[in-house]
Amino acid sequence: MFGHTTIGADVAGGLSAKLSLPLVSSVRTLTSDAKFISQICGGKIMAEGDLPSPTALVTMVPGGTKTEEGQSAQSPAIETFAAPALDNLRVALKKYIEPEAGDVDIAKEQFLVSVGRGIQLKDNIEMAKELAAALGAQVSASRPIVDQGWLPTSRLVGKSGKRVKPKVYLALGISGAPEHVEGMGESDTIIAVNTDPNAPIFNVAKYGTTADLLELVPALIEKAKQAV
Amino acid sequence: MSQDIFVVIEHLRGGVADISYVMLAAARSLAQGTGGQVVAVLLGKDAQKLAGDLAADKVLYGDSPALAEFTSEAYQIALAKLI
Numbered sequence: 001m002f003g004h005t006t007i008g009a010d011v012a013g014g015l016s017a018k019l020s021l022p023l024v025s026s027v028r029t030l031t032s033d034a035k036f037i038s039q040i041c042g043g044k045i046m047a048e049g050d051l052p053s054p055t056a057l058v059t060m061v062p063g064g065t066k067t068e069e070g071q072s073a074q075s076p077a078i079e080t081f082a083a084p085a086l087d088n089l090r091v092a093l094k095k096y097i098e099p100e101a102g103d104v105d106i107a108k109e110q111f112l113v114s115v116g117r118g119i120q121l122k123d124n125i126e127m128a129k130e131l132a133a134a135l136g137a138q139v140s141a142s143r144p145i146v147d148q149g150w151l152p153t154s155r156l157v158g159k160s161g162k163r164v165k166p167k168v169y170l171a172l173g174i175s176g177a178p179e180h181v182e183g184m185g186e187s188d189t190i191i192a193v194n195t196d197p198n199a200p201i202f203n204v205a206k207y208g209t210t211a212d213l214l215e216l217v218p219a220l221i222e223k224a225k226q227a228v
Numbered sequence: 229m230s231q232d233i234f235v236v237i238e239h240l241r242g243g244v245a246d247i248s249y250v251m252l253a254a255a256r257s258l259a260q261g262t263g264g265q266v267v268a269v270l271l272g273k274d275a276q277k278l279a280g281d282l283a284a285d286k287v288l289y290g291d292s293p294a295l296a297e298f299t300s301e302a303y304q305i306a307l308a309k310l311i
Contacts, residue, residue, distance in 0.1 A: 001233060001234065001235045001236065001251050001254070001255055002236050002238075002251075003236075003238045003245065003247035003248065003250075003251060004247075005238060005245070005247055007238050007240075007298055007300075007303075008236065008238060008247070010300040011236070011300050011303045011304055011307065014300060014301075014304045015304050015307055015308060015311070018304060018308060019308060019311060021311070027254075029254070030254045030255070030257060030258040031257065031258070031261070032257055032258060032260040032261030032262075033261050034258065034261060034262070055311065060247065060250060060251045060254055062246065062247055062250050063250075064250070064254055065250050065253035065254050065257075066250070066253065067246045067249040067250055067253075068249070069249070069252075069253035069256070069283070070248065070249030070250060070251065070252030070253040070256075070282070070283050071249050071252075071281045071282075071283055072281055072282065072283035072284075073281070075279065075280050075281070076268065076279060076282055076283075076284045076285065076286060076287050077285075077286050077287065078276055078279055078286075078287045078289050079286060079287065079288055079289065080288075080289050080290070080291065081288055081289070081290050081309075081310070082290070083271070083290040083291060083292040083294075083295060083306050083309075084305055084306060084309050086292050086294030086295070086302045086305060086306070087294075089294060089299060089301050089302055090301060091299045091300065091301050092299065093297040093298070093299065096241070
């Protein structure tokens, strides 16, 4: 039995393939007569079935039982087994990446200036920050920018980042991949700036322009400053 | 033996993840039917202390420097040996 988590699903899936064992995923409840109730389609459907026997792998989602029920004041007996030789592993942990503590919560912001690959250079991030400051907005980003380390993970919008819903979302040089749109598609007003007229971001944008953001942003900063 | 429920304890940076306790509780209800034991499987490096509050009949503990931090590969190799 594994957690239906990044760790558990990774290990259980691999073991299932390696040992040709059945894997029942996203299980919420197990009964004493070996029936399971599994949450599928992101929890929209509950599937019921019998656990395959004699050996099956299961990944569990939280909700079926309480954590306290799995805790005990009494320490269980510990039996040590010899771990097999674990040499020549192909994967090793290099470092933990911590989310920036104390940074703004972009999910709560009403106005985001969001940058994507189209910003081209790290130095150009400053331009976006300047525009955000002039507009009273915060800076957020799509995946490539965070992967480059140009902005911290706390600023990431999308499937693997934050889900945001500001009044205004200004997308600068963001193509609008489904993973990104999942995190910002419900914003009230989306304004897209992208030189590629076929970029999917224009499908969700209310306003859009194919102007080059590197020319547009300095002009916008000027206008914003004049307006104050 | 085949009726025992093995629960792989998930832990990260010195703390047991809540999902581990959720699983132990679920394993308990399943074990009531099978008549087997709830066996917590803990992998790590000098991590025995994490077993302290697990509601299991027994903890199987595997220790190795390669298990100090989670990697899917090391876990799979170690667990394949137990199944």
